[in-house]
Every structure is written in C-alpha cells, then in structure tokens.
Amino acid sequence: MSRGLGAEQMAFGANYTPRHGWFHSWLELDPSSVAADFAALKALGLDHVRIFPLWPLLQPNRTHLVARSLQDVRTVAQLAGDAGLDVHVDVLQGHLSSFDFLPSWVETWHRTNFFTDPKAIAAAAELISALTEVLADLPQVRGLSLGNEIGQFAAARHPEQRAITPAQARAWTSGLLEHAARVWPDGRHTHSYDDELWFVDEHPFTPDLATQLSPTTTVHSWVFTGATTRLGNDHPDLARFGRYLVELAQAWSPDPTRPVWVQEIGAPTPSVSADQAPDYARRTLVELVGSPAVEAVTWWCSHDVSRSLADFPELEYSLGLIDEHSRVKPIGRAMAELIDDVRSGVVGRESATGRRALVIPPLEHELRSLTAPHGPVFLEWLALGGDPAPALLPVTQATGPDLLEARGITTLIDPLNLQTSESNPLLLKR
C-alpha cells in the first residue's frame, strides 16, 4: 500500500444523529446536549464525526444565508473538536433517513433541477463558501462533503426526480468540488453516494465520479438494498457486504492506491437482528480493517432516533451505537472493543500483496447491475471466502502484469470463465 497506512492509523467515527430531536435539533440547538453526545462518542474510542446541517435552514432563499444557522454549525463543530473529535461537515441535506429537506426555492412553484440550474449551482457554491468562512479556521474540521447521497434526487426511483445525464452529474460534482478546493484548499472535500452508483446501470452518478474526483472514494454500505434479499436476514455473509463494496470501488479506481472511506455502514433490522448486531458489527469492521485501502469507517449512526419522533422507517430507530437514553448499546461496545483491538494490533490489515482476485465482467456503466447483490459476481466473490478477501479484477485488465502487480494480485480465479470464452453470456447481458 503506497499510502503506508497501518490499521492502527485508521479512523473510526460516527455519523452524528443528535440524541435530542434528531436533526430537527438544529432549530433549537442545545450545546450542552451536543457536548454530552460527543463526549459519549469519544469515550467509545471514536476519533471523528460527520455532521449534517439541513439545507433549508442554512439557505432558505437562493440568495439568503442564515447567519445563526451557520454559526450553529460552527458551534457544533467546535463542540466536537472540544471533545477531541475530527469533524466532516456535509453541505446539502438534502436527504436523511427517508426524509427529504429541500428549500422552498427549488420546490413546487419554484421547482428547478438543482443539478443543472446555473443559479442553483451558484447558490450551492455560495453555501460552500459560507461554510468555509465559519469552519476553516477550526483545526479539527477536516473538510466538507457536498451532500449526503444527494444523487438520489436524480434517480429514477425518486418521486420528484431531477433527471440528469452522466455528463451533468459529473459537471455538478466536479464543479462544486473544485469550488470547495479553491475556497478551502486545506480541506479534504468529498462527495457521497448510495450504492445505486455502483449497481444501477442507468444511474447518472457513476463510479467514475466516486473513484476519480475528490481525494478518496466514499462508500455507503447498506445490506437492505439487495444483499439481504439475496442472502436472507442474519446471513453471516451480510457482514462482508461492506468489504465487497470496497473491493468493487477499488476495481473501478484507476489508481490502485486510492483510499476508500466507508462513510456509512450500519446494522439495520430486520436484515440484522438486534442480538446479532454486535457480532455483525465486529465482523464487518474486521473485514473493512483488513483492506489496505480503507482509511476510515464511519458508523451510521451515533444515537438511536427517539421513539417520540414519528414516521421513520422502523429500521431507523435502532441504528445507533448509543440509545435514546444515552446508554451505550451492545453494538456500541462491540465497536469500541474492535477499535481497541485495532489500536493494539490484535486486528490488522491483510497483506497488500499476494492477493487473490476474482475475474469479473468489464466494468462499464451499462453493466453495473452485474455486480449488484442480485447479479452473478457477488455470490462468486462470497464463495471465495475471506481472510484475506479477494480483489475484484475486470477481465479487461486480467492480462496486464503491471496492473496486477500494482494491485498486489498474484492469483486469478475465474469461475465465470470470462477469460476463456469470448461469447460468455455475462458479457452479452445487454
């Protein structure tokens, strides 16, 4: 691994879901409550948090930024820093746990495709600049993320889809990332995607964006998007899905040393039952730590959503490491123990050399579904077992010795017979 990152240097964090009032707490920020939440996360051994202001509260009009809301973001970031946590700040929310938060100036009578509307893009840049202004001098704030899985607003399944082309998705992402780099050159700015980027053939946000823009590839891993359907609830291999996504992200990456940040991963019921969750979490994390590419894992989420809040999908109420009464849950203890084990060397990286690789169909945007949980690749990869987990190698790269060496791959496994059959039906899927 050219980055030379040892497992003990890995970052472990949580996506911060405020215990009191969830993200609606931005409407009545209680610094002492937030400070207590952060202290509890630090006590688990975590080193960072992602925080999520809500777009309509920051920028309720296209040309109006709310100073108090910006100051509240700074306050929360400071509190995290005071607790010894690094902070990553998401810009455009956008979407959180099934709820969409869009300002009125992009909705109904003012509906606009904010991915392509030049005025909306300029406004997003203004918001990035404003957040930079209130955050960049805080040493523990590491950077911005453009928006939490905001690409789903462009997905066909969204009830108010903003349809765009891949070129438009690239222009939006690269333009705003470049703007962030310009106004905040010391920040480490990222963008995030749900797994439709990797799995849905026609999704306008593509793996190219994930693996070529920003300094790290972000992965959001949720077993309920397909893995559970394929494997069944509480299947032991569900704990390997996150690692599978990491390997897939690496396979798409033109740079074999590119890091991966597993920015969201959790233990959702009923895919993972409550009593299985601690074991699932540990095995998931061991798999992720094993990858020489993974630089950070950020659990979703810090605190259970309070049962006093209505209308969340059932699974969202129990994703926390800590419950709504501030008690560390078994899964929180499991993560704390794993972090201890990593720091003390009990759990470590797999070797970055001498790796096995599963030969897979060419990685093309129009063939993404071949690598989805319902496709042939996932099960073949699982069948190879872990320890160490195999890489994924597109058949189109299987003959390049330099590339194999760069990826540390010494053994090719080709159960789909992709190398020997030019007319393999998998290659003709479309």
Add this chain to the structure above:
Amino acid sequence: MSRGLGAEQMAFGANYTPRHGWFHSWLELDPSSVAADFAALKALGLDHVRIFPLWPLLQPNRTHLVARSLQDVRTVAQLAGDAGLDVHVDVLQGHLSSFDFLPSWVETWHRTNFFTDPKAIAAAAELISALTEVLADLPQVRGLSLGNEIGQFAAARHPEQRAITPAQARAWTSGLLEHAARVWPDGRHTHSYDDELWFVDEHPFTPDLATQLSPTTTVHSWVFTGATTRLGNDHPDLARFGRYLVELAQAWSPDPTRPVWVQEIGAPTPSVSADQAPDYARRTLVELVGSPAVEAVTWWCSHDVSRSLADFPELEYSLGLIDEHSRVKPIGRAMAELIDDVRSGVVGRESATGRRALVIPPLEHELRSLTAPHGPVFLEWLALGGDPAPALLPVTQATGPDLLEARGITTLIDPLNLQTSESNPLLLKR
C-alpha cells in the same frame, strides 16, 4: 347592520412581512428589528397584524413541536401587543408569496394528503393546541387562522396537488376550527381562501365553508387573478374588485348580517403601477369601508420584500406599505390618511338599507365561474357604478321579500334578464 358596527370601529391592519429576512427571519429572530417594524405600523394608524410562522419550523416531525419556534411566535405576538397592535396568528404555512413551506413528513417519500390523512389532521390539531398554549394568555392575540390560503394545495393547478372532495375540504376545515374553538374558546378563529374558492367551479373548498364556518367570512382580493386581464392595467375599476368580492361573499352567506374580513388586499404591479398605487389604495379602502359588512381590512403587506432575496415574482417586491429601508411609501401614507378619515368620519359606511341589487345567476358551486372576472356578472356589477355599491342577489332569492328586507335591498336590477327568461343561457352554462 344588525352588528351595529360603525365605520370608525373598523379594524385596519397589515399582514406582517418582516423587513429583515422576510419570513426566513424566524430562523434568527431579532426582537428589536421586529419591534421597530411594529412601531412603524402602529404609527400609520394600524390596529392589528397577521403573523405567519412557518409550518416546517414549528412541526418538523409529525410528533415533534419545536419549543423555541413556538416561543418565537409568542415573542413576536408580545412585541406586537407591546406596540399596541392586535394579533392574529396563522397556523399552517403552507404557502406564502409563491413559496411553499411543507414539512418533510408530508413530502416525497412521506408524501401524504394532509387534508385527509387522519395522522396529519391530528398533527394539525396538536399544532393548534401548542400555539394556543403559548398564545392564549396574551390579551392582544385575538385568535388563529388555520392556514394562509392552504386550500391551494388541493387546487388542480398546484404542481403537487392533494386532490380532495368538497366533503373532505369541509371535514378538514370544520374539524380543525372546532378543535381550535374547543382548546381556545375565547379566540376568534378563522380560515382563509384565495379567490378560486369563489370563482373556480370544481374547487373543493367552497363558498359554503367561507360563509358558514368560523365567525367571519375572510376575503383575499388580488386583481391579478383575473380582474386585470378583463379590465387592463391601472383601470380605475380595479379599485372596486375587493368590494365586488365582499358583495359576492355576502350573496353566498345565509346570514345577511355576517361580517366580512378582507384579510388580504394589495396593489400589485403591473396591474397597479407604482404612481397609481396610493390612489388605488384609497379608492379600494373607501369602497370597503362603505360596505356595512366589512369589519376589518388587512393590507398585504407591511414591508417590501428585500431585493436581496431572490426568485420572488416581481410584484411581491413592492407590495409593502413601508419599503425595505423603513421608509413609509406613498401607499402607506395613503392608507394612514384613509384611516384618519374613517376615524374622523370623513369616510363612512354606505346605508345598509335602500340598496340596489344586481340579479345574478343561482349561486351553485358548479356555476362559480359565472361570477369570476371573466364572466358576465362582474362587468354588469361594475357598470352599475358605486356610491353606494350594489349588492348581488341570486335570481333564486329575488322573490323573497323577507330576504330582500334583511339585506336592505329595495331595487332589483336585472340586465341579464334572469327573472324573465327561464331558458336564459347563463343558467344553462353547464
């Protein structure tokens, strides 16, 4: 007029549009700025304001009310009271000046028809109860209004229509008004409608609701909805459109003594050019004061929308009595002078007896468009002139002497020949 309200007892107010930050100022309430705004309105001779909290800030989750947001509403109401202004508080915004404000729990993935969903209706009742809790002890807070023109979400023209039947519209309105009366029996609680209620044949919110529920009929009068198209910009008769709506509301009312609150009326460009606005405002107000039924007029709006805020329809920037730099505009001075003239008896009521009435087609929901600005009734009514303005009398009531007497009508005018022709095409429109 059985209520015995003299013109000098009429109420004059403004719909309060905060000078700093418009309604987004709820996100960073500045009491001193609000106090200055109210003092300026009081100095014009106004006696009341309507205030408009935003629904998503009060109730961002179906079962979560934000204490600080509720407290902010109380603070603003107190500041208005301190300035000597009565206060009416709108509950569900909903919609303001082309922008929709809906909480995420009724939108996209959680989309619900909040007019019919029992959980959403229960949540609206909870919000009414919560506002009652923080407001009812303030002596100058007069009551609640369910929501500002919220019925437009049920209109076919709305891009995210919540389609409902008239029975559902009635159930929603009466249920919430009854709830408000139960929890706040001393309050005077109303509901409001744009003029589609009077003019659009298929609109599920009907004149029955406006004229039978709550203690007063509310009228929102905007010449740009059709009167300008019919008459032309700056036509002198545009100043009579508000009065026409009052007469139409009276014609629909089963109670001839029912009061009317002209809750929104303004001077929008280009229908009314800036240099004509003071004269338009005075003539509009003289017409409204003339009606023995009108108990209150609330101008839209108090303060111009700042040019620093984007995307408002052009007309919305210049509707204030006071400009964005706190200067009273000519239209503000015109309203102040008119109020002086009413208080001193220079301008007064027309007689409630000996009135002329224009005979009009039957008032049926399916025939509402006959009374719209593009229909035959409006021009005939205008042609009869004012001073005093004629009443509107459905032909179906033209033979009832008791009713004529109750309405103070002594002269019937029938230019459409409705009384003499049973096959009049106007009656067969549909």
